[in-house]
Amino acid sequence: MSFDLLRTFLAVHREGSVTAAARRLGLSQPAVTGQVRSLEAALGKQLFVRQPRGVAPTPAADLLARQVAGPLDALEAVADPAPDAVTGTVHLGGAAEFMTEKVLPALATAGIRLRVTLGLNDDLVRGLESGALDLAVLTTRPRSRRLVAEPLYDEEFVLVAAVAGDPGRMPLVAYAEELPIIRRYWRSVYGTRATRTAEVVVPNLHAVLAAVRGGAGFSVLPEYLCRADLAEGRLVVLEHPEVPPLNTLFLAHRAGTASPAVVAVRGRLLEAAGTW
Numbered sequence: 105m106s107f108d109l110l111r112t113f114l115a116v117h118r119e120g121s122v123t124a125a126a127r128r129l130g131l132s133q134p135a136v137t138g139q140v141r142s143l144e145a146a147l148g149k150q151l152f153v154r155q156p157r158g159v160a161p162t163p164a165a166d167l168l169a170r171q172v173a174g175p176l177d178a179l180e181a182v183a184d185p186a187p188d189a190v191t192g193t194v195h196l197g198g199a200a201e202f203m204t205e206k207v208l209p210a211l212a213t214a215g216i217r218l219r220v221t222l223g224l225n226d227d228l229v230r231g232l233e234s235g236a237l238d239l240a241v242l243t244t245r246p247r248s249r250r251l252v253a254e255p256l257y258d259e260e261f262v263l264v265a266a267v268a269g270d271p272g273r274m275p276l277v278a279y280a281e282e283l284p285i286i287r288r289y290w291r292s293v294y295g296t297r298a299t300r301t302a303e304v305v306v307p308n309l310h311a312v313l314a315a316v317r318g319g320a321g322f323s324v325l326p327e328y329l330c331r332a333d334l335a336e337g338r339l340v341v342l343e344h345p346e347v348p349p350l351n352t353l354f355l356a357h358r359a360g361t362a363s364p365a366v367v368a369v370r371g372r373l374l375e376a377a378g379t380w
Contacts, residue, residue, distance in 0.1 A: 107179065110172050112139040113151065117169045118195055118219070118236050121158035128193075161234070169235030170250065170358070177238070177363035192365035197221040197228040198241035201309045201329055202353065206257070207241060210376035216365050232356055238366045239373075242354045253356040257377050260350055261289050263343040264330055265322035271342055275303035275321030279312050289324040292349040328380065 115125035116136065126136040144151050151168070152159040161169070177192060198207055200222040211218060221228070221237060229246050231237035245253050265274060278286055283298055290298035304320050306312055313330055316323050317338050327348075333339040355373055357366065 107176075109139050109143045109146070110176055112136055113143050113165075114169060114173060114176055114235065116140060116152065116159065117161050117165055117234070119158075120160070120236075124158075166234040170233060173235035173238075174358060174360040174362060177366065192363045193217040193219055194363075194365050194369045195219045195221070195231075195236060195238045196240065196369065197223060197231055197237045199224075199243065201326070202241060202257075202259075204310070205328055206376075206380055207373065210373060211369065214369065214372050216369055218369075229356075232358060235358070238362070239355065239357050239369060241373075242356050243351065245352075245354050246356055250359055251356050252359050253354040254374070255352050256355040256373065257353045257380055258350045259353060260327040260348045261285060261324050262327050262330065262334075262341050262348070263289065263293075263322065263324050264316060264334070264339045265342055266317060266319045266339060268340050268342065271322045276300060277304040277306070277312050277315045277321045277323040278302035279306055279308055281305055286324045288351070289349050292347075293343060293345045 112125065112129060112131070115129050116122055119125045119128060122136050122140070123133055126133045129136065140151060147164070147168075149164040150162055151165040152161055194216055196203075196207070196211075196218055197220070203220065203222055208220070221231060223231075225243045228237065228240040228242060229248065229251070232240050232246070232251055233248060241256060242253065263271065265271070276283075276286070281302065283302060287298045290296055304315055306315055309325060309329055312323050313325060313333070315321070316325070317333055322342060327334075330339050334341065355370060357370065362370070
């Protein structure tokens with residue numbers, strides 16, 4: 105089984121599209137399709153299912169990606185070295201807010217090609233396991249033995265509004281009907297379950313921040329996300345618990361050999377986290 109066939113397969117698996125993989129590899133679309141079919145014939149298994157937009161991997165493709173991603177990335181780095189820079193593409197995932205506020209600025213001058221996926225924790229774990237992602241910032245430590253995770257950052261949660269007052273008399277703003285962050289805060293600080301319903305529900309924490317800043321009500325937000333607004337007086341903290349609620353974020357990757365580019369990004373993030 106040739107290196108080129110596996111390299112093409114991994115590109116299609118990561119991009120989710122024959123067209124995108126062809127562009128990334130500098131090949132024609134028919135050439136990529138032909139190589140995928142050759143690999144399927146050699147393995148005796150279907151690897152992708154055509155969809156209206158791109159292709160979806162079969163379970164056999166996910167398994168193969170887990171097996172070959174690390175070794176292929178390492179071989180490609182050796183086969184195509186650059187004298188003054190780390191080569192290769194790193195597929196990195198995480199929650200939109202933390203990636204936007206912390207991770208991407210830390211990597212802006214790293215000089216490494218990045219493909220970034222913004223998503224929820226379970227989807228990111230599946231991406232790591234399948235080989236679609238090389239690194240991911242996770243909100244919980246993964247249980248899979250195939251993944252290695254190390255603490256990256258402790259996010260602190262704060263109860264905030266545009267003006268001081270009793271939150272019981274203010275509308276509640278949340279990013280989901282289930283109030284996940286707010287319920288965690290209530291259990292930690294008050295020892296009770298948050299039972300009220302949000303008056304305003306928006307799709308992400310950046311939208312929550314904008315709504316609260318504009319006076320729509322109160323909410324619980326990660327301190328890093330509203331640090332500037334607190335410093336400049338656009339928001340105020342409504343509660344000052346002796347022990348603020350914290351949640352540890354983890355930087356995770358697949359066990360085994362990683363490419364130099366993945367190692368460089370991991371090191372850059374761990375170093376930057378000390379200044380966050």
